[in-house]
Amino acid sequence: MKRALVATILGIVASVTSTFGQGQVHFDNYANNSYAGAPVLYGIGSGGTIGSPVVGGYNSQLAYFLGTTSDAAGNGAVSASFTLLASPVLPNLGGTGLPGMTQGPTVTIPNYVSGAITFEWLSFNGADYAGSTVRGHSAAFTLPSIATGTAQPGYLDGMAGFSVSLVPEPSTFALAGLGAAAMLIVRRRK
Numbered sequence: 001m002k003r004a005l006v007a008t009i010l011g012i013v014a015s016v017t018s019t020f021g022q023g024q025v026h027f028d029n030y031a032n033n034s035y036a037g038a039p040v041l042y043g044i045g046s047g048g049t050i051g052s053p054v055v056g057g058y059n060s061q062l063a064y065f066l067g068t069t070s071d072a073a074g075n076g077a078v079s080a081s082f083t084l085l086a087s088p089v090l091p092n093l094g095g096t097g098l099p100g101m102t103q104g105p106t107v108t109i110p111n112y113v114s115g116a117i118t119f120e121w122l123s124f125n126g127a128d129y130a131g132s133t134v135r136g137h138s139a140a141f142t143l144p145s146i147a148t149g150t151a152q153p154g155y156l157d158g159m160a161g162f163s164v165s166l167v168p169e170p171s172t173f174a175l176a177g178l179g180a181a182a183m184l185i186v187r188r189r190k
Helices: 002-019 170-189
Strands: 022-028 040-042 058-066 082-084 103-110 117-124 134-137 141-143 162-166
Touching (some): 022 058
Antiparallel strands (some): 022 103, 058 082, 117 141
């Protein structure tokens, strides 16, 4: 009888833990840091004026790592993505748009129970980050915890703004390497 009771209690605890074994965070770059924001800016070869806020045509993803790391994007876990920055309606500014900023959805982070979590915001002009010719990401930033269960989700406080830039094709690097090697050979012969 005692074993059956203990097994039942453990089953209930396991189901409650798995039910609430996820966290939530607001996926936006406007409402973080007490509404100071962290804009996405045009960089070199991105099609816009360098240093000005992006005004449309980019997608975003939120990479995360359960714990602390310097490269959340390199760990492969990415939340749902959304299209970014056309001219988002920001209710806190009276419904006006603000280039470089967006208020995205609330994102669920699976398997999060408690503790530190590291994020990186990825923005890109194609269907996915790795295959895009213009892309960029924020520096990794760690939050001590995020909301779980029925708690109100928090914001991405600690995120800094970043730029999206043209990514050279691998052949560009290969040609540069061949050119450098040729220059060394010519120089060595002299």
